[in-house]
Amino acid sequence: MKTTVAVVLTTVLIATFGASAFPTVHRDHRKRQELTGPNGEPYIHGKWFDRFFMIIGENMDFWPVESQSTFSNLWKQAPNGRLLANYYAATHPSQPNYFDHIAATTFGWNSDSVVNITGSESFTIVDLLEEKGISWAGYAEDYPITQGCYIPYAPEYANGTQVPHSYVRKHFPFISFETIYSNQTRCNNLYNAEMFWTHLEEGKLPQFVYFTPNLLNDGHDTNASYFANYILKTWIDTFYYNDYFNTGALNYLSVDESGNTTGFNTVRGDNNNHIYAAIWGDALTNRDTYDKYDFVRYNHSSIAATLEMNWWGTTGLLGRNDTYAPVFALPYDGTN
Numbered sequence: 001m002k003t004t005v006a007v008v009l010t011t012v013l014i015a016t017f018g019a020s021a022f023p024t025v026h027r028d029h030r031k032r033q034e035l036t037g038p039n040g041e042p043y044i045h046g047k048w049f050d051r052f053f054m055i056i057g058e059n060m061d062f063w064p065v066e067s068q069s070t071f072s073n074l075w076k077q078a079p080n081g082r083l084l085a086n087y088y089a090a091t092h093p094s095q096p097n098y099f100d101h102i103a104a105t106t107f108g109w110n111s112d113s114v115v116n117i118t119g120s121e122s123f124t125i126v127d128l129l130e131e132k133g134i135s136w137a138g139y140a141e142d143y144p145i146t147q148g149c150y151i152p153y154a155p156e157y158a159n160g161t162q163v164p165h166s167y168v169r170k171h172f173p174f175i176s177f178e179t180i181y182s183n184q185t186r187c188n189n190l191y192n193a194e195m196f197w198t199h200l201e202e203g204k205l206p207q208f209v210y211f212t213p214n215l216l217n218d219g220h221d222t223n224a225s226y227f228a229n230y231i232l233k234t235w236i237d238t239f240y241y242n243d244y245f246n247t248g249a250l251n252y253l254s255v256d257e258s259g260n261t262t263g264f265n266t267v268r269g270d271n272n273n274h275i276y277a278a279i280w281g282d283a284l285t286n287r288d289t290y291d292k293y294d295f296v297r298y299n300h301s302s303i304a305a306t307l308e309m310n311w312w313g314t315t316g317l318l319g320r321n322d323t324y325a326p327v328f329a330l331p332y333d334g335t336n
């Protein structure tokens, strides 16, 4: 990491910091002990968190996102919020970044086309979680079925035209992995997003929650201000004020890749794929405002590495980039 970049960015971030104190969730260990999964089973406890939630926007550079007040406020105001200021996506276009979320590699894939990842390559964090009895689910907006594996690229009208601004398979990685699409029990962990809100209300969220908005809400067919407005209207109450959601939780909001793909791997028009990422929830400890941002060079493989360190006390269990990617520093142990 270039020190000058960190210093400049720190200065800009501090300059935009409000004077008011940010709310914190008081850890309630009793409440954390009582959390149960979709079938009423007790959560398997991790070192730092018992639930990981992630929601993904589309194709935006760091500053267009951070400059939206919804997103600059998120890491400042959400309980124990923090900006991961030096976070990079893996590649372009979208799909391999989503593979990276659950498999800690892009497989060198560079397309959005329908692909099946088969055999031992299709081993993902889902296999790790299930071995340990940790519940998981994927929720997608406009997913054409309530529950199960929907295989096509996108829903279509009767005349064969793709339904616009809707669900697309390239943003919902589970469907592409043989270990999941060939197993009905696992398919049954994939839901239409309506079910997320039901599970939230019932206090039955699984321990790993992956949320994919539709092509309008995630900014793909729109822009950063549309994405911000969607988050503000649909999520902020939950993010800031829902105790259940934040208890024992590490929550994550980011985008799949940067917006300007011109010159990727050549003239770096995409800023090396630098993207916005924020985390919050009571898994985090901020000692002071200087813990509100973290300049470690994270990437999508850090997600698997963090889950592994939390529940297994080690990294690299997928044997891919989860071996090397840095684990999110939760009780911040950096030296500043």
Ligand SMILES: *[C@@H]1O[C@H](CO)[C@@H](O)[C@H](O)[C@H]1NC(C)=O
Residues within 6 Å of the ligand: 114, 115, 116, 151, 181
């Ligand atoms: C992927 O697997 C699904 C489910 O078995 C199958 O329907 C589909 O044809 C396969 N697609 C490709 C591109 O191999």
Ligand SMILES: *[C@@H]1O[C@H](CO)[C@@H](O)[C@H](O)[C@H]1NC(C)=O
Residues within 6 Å of the ligand: 157, 158, 159, 160, 161
């Ligand atoms: C296909 O059907 C949809 C929905 O009825 C309609 O909006 C669209 O214009 C149709 N496309 C073509 C090419 O006929």
Ligand SMILES: *[C@@H]1O[C@H](CO)[C@@H](O)[C@H](O)[C@H]1NC(C)=O
Residues within 6 Å of the ligand: 130, 183, 184, 185, 186
């Ligand atoms: C299918 O998934 C279930 C539950 O996740 C698991 O117990 C089972 O071993 C899997 N079956 C196969 C054939 O992989």
Ligand SMILES: *[C@@H]1O[C@H](CO)[C@@H](O)[C@H](O)[C@H]1NC(C)=O
Residues within 6 Å of the ligand: 222, 223, 224, 225, 226
């Ligand atoms: C984003 O899209 C909205 C329409 O949804 C438009 O009003 C707004 O000007 C756009 N903002 C930018 C920065 O392009």
Ligand SMILES: *[C@@H]1O[C@H](CO)[C@@H](O)[C@H](O)[C@H]1NC(C)=O
Residues within 6 Å of the ligand: 260, 261, 262, 263, 267, 268, 269, 270
């Ligand atoms: C995208 O990157 C290219 C290459 O560096 C640059 O020429 C172009 O101006 C950038 N586009 C935008 C919208 O920033």
Ligand SMILES: *[C@@H]1O[C@H](CO)[C@@H](O)[C@H](O)[C@H]1NC(C)=O
Residues within 6 Å of the ligand: 090, 091, 104, 105, 106, 107, 108, 319, 320, 321
């Ligand atoms: C790590 O990620 C890179 C980029 O996606 C990929 O080319 C490489 O094969 C990955 N390494 C492993 C061990 O999976």
Ligand SMILES: *[C@@H]1O[C@H](CO)[C@@H](O)[C@H](O)[C@H]1NC(C)=O
Residues within 6 Å of the ligand: 090, 100, 104, 105, 106, 298, 299, 300, 301, 321, 322, 324, 325, 326
């Ligand atoms: C992520 O970061 C690790 C550690 O720097 C690196 O080994 C890996 O290639 C990066 N990229 C991906 C796609 O994992």
